[in-house]
Amino acid sequence: MPAAVLDAQSAHAAGVQRLLASYRALPATAPIRLAKPTSNLFRTRTKTGAAGLDTSGLTGVIAVDVEGRTADVAGMCTYDDLVAETLRYGLAPLVVPQLKTITLGGAVTGLGIESTSFRSGLPHESVLELDILTGGGEMLTASPGENAALYRAFPNSYGTLGYATRLRIELEPVKPFVALTHVRFHTLADLMTTLESILATGRLDGAAVDYLDGVVFAPDESYLCVGRQTSAPGPVSDYTGQQVYYRSLRHANGATHDRLTLHDYFWRWDTDWFWCSEAFGAQHPLIRRIWPRRYRNSRTYGKLMKIEQRFQIGDRIEKLRGRPPRERVVQDVEVPTTRCVEFLDWFLSSVPITPIWLCPLRLRDDDRWPLYPIRPEQNYLNVGFWSTVPVGRTPGEMNRRIERKVGELDGHKSLYSDSYYSRAEFDELYGGDVYRAVKKRYDPDSRLLDLYSKAVQRR
Ligand SMILES: Cc1cc2nc3c(=O)[nH]c(=O)nc-3n(C[C@H](O)[C@H](O)[C@H](O)COP(=O)(O)OP(=O)(O)OC[C@H]3O[C@@H](n4cnc5c(N)ncnc54)[C@H](O)[C@@H]3O)c2cc1C
Structure with missing residues (x-):
């Protein structure tokens, strides 16, 4: 095994030990939570007094199996770091959520989505197996054949059953550029007709579609953004500078074309947090000119938003x-x-x-x-x-x-x-009985919050 892989594996093993040590240092009945530097949760949480587990050693890519097209990834690895590593091998996760600070563990337990989801589903569907520190303190591997109930209940459990420390995910081969076609619609019915046709055939105007999302600006102004991977060299746009990606979609009629590197395509929505950076003035030409490029990203806006909420x-x-x-x-x-x-x-x-x-x-x-x-x-x-x-x-x-x-x-x-939602509605919508059975098995002393308490009661 190459030395770099061995190093990454022993670093990961040390990270798991630190996590376990921080778990064991807590009194046996103490509630627990993750101590994590970033979050994409929008719920305002009441302070629970729960102690934070040390996740500092669980942020990297452990290994990429280029032949097998899989990667072993630590639970708190951000997609920014994950994609940077896999692109070195011409590979990418099957679904890359749009915000750089979303972590693989967070997207799997909290349901990420992106423009490949019409062909690759949700991020948890490309998880082959995962190691989980359960609320009960066990370190388990879950897969379709092992601890299968936990594997199936983990997506949308939001860290209430346990924390993923390592995930083995599928990867797909990718090309270095994305050719984009932004198609304008004057009615939502027309947009949906074209969308359904792409979903049925995987094609638009006879050519295969690799990426598909869209934006509605008004009932009579909406767009589908159709992306196709390509290796053809040529000029590319850059929306990390003065230009703003979502504004580039808008035009009067028909379709316009654009090109991005695949890396920039993955992060096209991060620079301006979709369009939400406008609230901080970051799209104003004068402010944008002086706003340092390294702070034009969702990480910065997320911090600003937390300050806004606090005060x-x-x-x-x-x-x-x-x-x-x-x-x-x-x-x-x-x-x-x-x-x-x-x-x-x-x-x-x-x-x-x-x-x-x-x-x-x-x-x-x-x-x-x-x-x-x-x-x-x-x-x-x-x-x-x-x-x-x-x-x-x-x-x-x-x-x-x-x-x-x-x-x-x-x-x-x-x-x-x-x-x-009321408790009864929530149970009906989010697998109440199955959830309770898995919770009882893997977090018998309720060291972690219950999903309803976390999602609705904002504990
Ligand atoms: C404005 C906004 C837009 C969004 N847009 C998108 C989008 O376009 N595409 C998309 O894919 N998603 C989107 N999301 C949702 C996002 O993917 C989820 O909120 C995801 O859970 C965030 O992951 P995180 O790593 O930032 O986790 P955090 O925000 O830190 O945590 C989210 C939850 O997951 C738990 N958790 C975190 N890591 C782990 C782990 N390793 N094991 C178990 N539990 C864990 C935490 O306890 C917490 O309950 C959006 C969210 C917001 C607020």
Whole structure:
């Protein structure tokens, strides 16, 4: 075995030992949580007093098997670091979430998604096996054949069953560039017709599609962004400078074309946190010129947002202007494609938020993921919206209306942000009985929070 691989493996083993030592240093009944420098959770959490486990040695890629097209990756490795390593071998994870600081463990336990999800499903579907430190303190390997119930319940468990320390994932060969076609639509029905046709054939205008997402700016202005891998050399755009990616999509009619390196394509949404950097002034030409390039990324905006939340800066400004405080509406929901026009029409007339991100999704094979039971034979569209609206009469009014609408349309909601379901509704939607059985087996003393407490009660 090459010396570098041996070094990475012994570094990983030492990292696992540090994690275990920090677990064992706690009193046997103490609640636990991860001590992690970054997070993409949007739920405001109440302080639990839980002690943080040492994850500092679990941030790297352990080994890439180029022949077998797999990688062994530590649980808290960010996709930024993971992709940097696999691209050296002309390989990439099957789904690369858009934000650089999302970790592999976080995306698998919290359901990442991206523009390959129409052909490669969700990140957990390309996990072959994973090592987990359970709430009960066992270090186990889970796979379809070993601790299978834990393997299946892990996606969407948000760290309430245990923490992934190593994941073996599938990789796919990739080419160095992505040729992009941004197709403009004047009605959402037309967009959905084209989207369904790509999902059915894997092609647009006869050519295979590798990447597919989209943006809605208004009912009469929406786009599908179709990407195709290519090795053909040629000029590429750079949206880490003065230009802003999402603005580059907009045009009057037909289609426009663009090219990015694959690396820049993966991180096209990170530089401006989709479009959310506008809230910090980062898209203003003057401010952008002086805003250091190294701070134009989701990591920086995430920190700024936490400061904003802590000091309620936005609400204070609204108050000074004589306006009500605002309700945060930061959500990703999955709606069956057959009901999407209905959902988008309702959303655009009821929720004052644009742009909206679209990302089609189809599970790869069977429906063995009980905590997020979407149907494998059904195409879904992930609809993402991340902003605020004026507060209503009751707390979370708009979020609750959205939850109800998504439920009516047989959709499903991600749990990384605010949720308001009753316990019974939540159990029905997120595999309550299966979850309880697995929780009892792998976290018998409830050292980790329960999923409902974490996702809805924001503990
Ligand atoms: C504005 C916004 C946009 C988003 N957009 C996307 C998107 O476009 N694509 C996408 O894929 N995802 C998106 N997400 C969701 C994101 O993928 C999930 O929130 C994911 O869980 C974040 O991973 P993280 O590594 O940052 O984990 P954290 O935010 O640190 O943690 C998330 C949860 O996972 C648990 N956890 C973390 N690491 C592990 C581990 N190793 N083992 C077990 N549990 C663990 C934590 O306890 C916590 O409950 C978005 C989130 C936000 C807020």
